[in-house]
Amino acid sequence: MLYYSRHGSVAALAERIAEGVESVSGALALLRRVPEVSPRTEQSDDPLPISGPPYAEPDELSACDGLILGSPAYFGSMASPLKHFLEQTSPLWLSGALIDKPAAVFTSASSLHGGHESVLLGMIKPLLHHGMLIAGLPYSEPAVVNTRSGCTPYGASHHDHPQGAPLSEDEVRCARALGRRVAKLALRLKSSS
Numbered sequence: 001m002l003y004y005s006r007h008g009s010v011a012a013l014a015e016r017i018a019e020g021v022e023s024v025s026g027a028l029a030l031l032r033r034v035p036e037v038s039p040r041t042e043q044s045d046d047p048l049p050i051s052g053p054p055y056a057e058p059d060e061l062s063a064c065d066g067l068i069l070g071s072p073a074y075f076g077s078m079a080s081p082l083k084h085f086l087e088q089t090s091p092l093w094l095s096g097a098l099i100d101k102p103a104a105v106f107t108s109a110s111s112l113h114g115g116h117e118s119v120l121l122g123m124i125k126p127l128l129h130h131g132m133l134i135a136g137l138p139y140s141e142p143a144v145v146n147t148r149s150g151c152t153p154y155g156a157s158h159h160d161h162p163q164g165a166p167l168s169e170d171e172v173r174c175a176r177a178l179g180r181r182v183a184k185l186a187l188r189l190k191s192s193s
């Protein structure tokens with residue numbers, strides 16, 4: 001799991017997704033964040049986060065059997081720290097390290113129509129360039145149909161209103177279901193390769 005979260009909502013989703021991953025026997029969720037970028041768009045000097053999961057190194061991704069990517073909605077797109085990190089993954093792209101591995105996406109947005117789908121679909125594009133196999137949430141998951149908050153067929157999401165609002169039951173269900181799905185696919189693909 002790789003994500004950026006400034007105020008904690010994306011991090012809260014990541015934790016529920018990790019529960020879903022680890023509900024699958026043999027699967028282990030590795031949580032990694034990306035650091036802030038400075039106003040000059042250079043990477044922050046902070047070597048370690050003050051709290052929470054460590055910052056990711058691009059190379060760590062090649063050791064994973066799947067990738068679940070999360071970002072807040074920033075003006076309808078992923079946040080620049082995550083994009084900045086992804087733009088350092090060219091060596092992985094050149095070596096094909098992520099080809100045929102499953103991937104999924106998640107987001108948090110403060111308005112209901114402020115970009116959940118748009119951000120999720122945008123985050124899928126770099127994963128496709130890496131040759132990853134995209135997993136969404138099928139409508140067989142009741143929360144995708146029933147939700148009155150976040151949770152989409154394109155990935156898990158949270159309607160963060162007011163800011164810092166807890167995840168709804170449907171959002172938690174979707175997050176866990178997404179983690180479970182990617183973990184199952186990763187194990188299946190790994191055993192068949």
Ligand SMILES: Cc1cc2nc3c(=O)[nH]c(=O)nc-3n(C[C@H](O)[C@H](O)[C@H](O)COP(=O)(O)O)c2cc1C
Pocket residue numbers: 004005006007008009010011072073074075076077108109110111112113114115160163
């Ligand atoms: C620069 C900026 C741009 C934002 N753009 C959007 C947006 O386009 N749509 C939206 O619904 N919320 C937007 N928000 C709100 C955040 O997406 C929302 O609060 C999110 O839950 C924050 O995630 P975090 O708690 O993990 O940092 C924006 C917030 C900031 C700071």
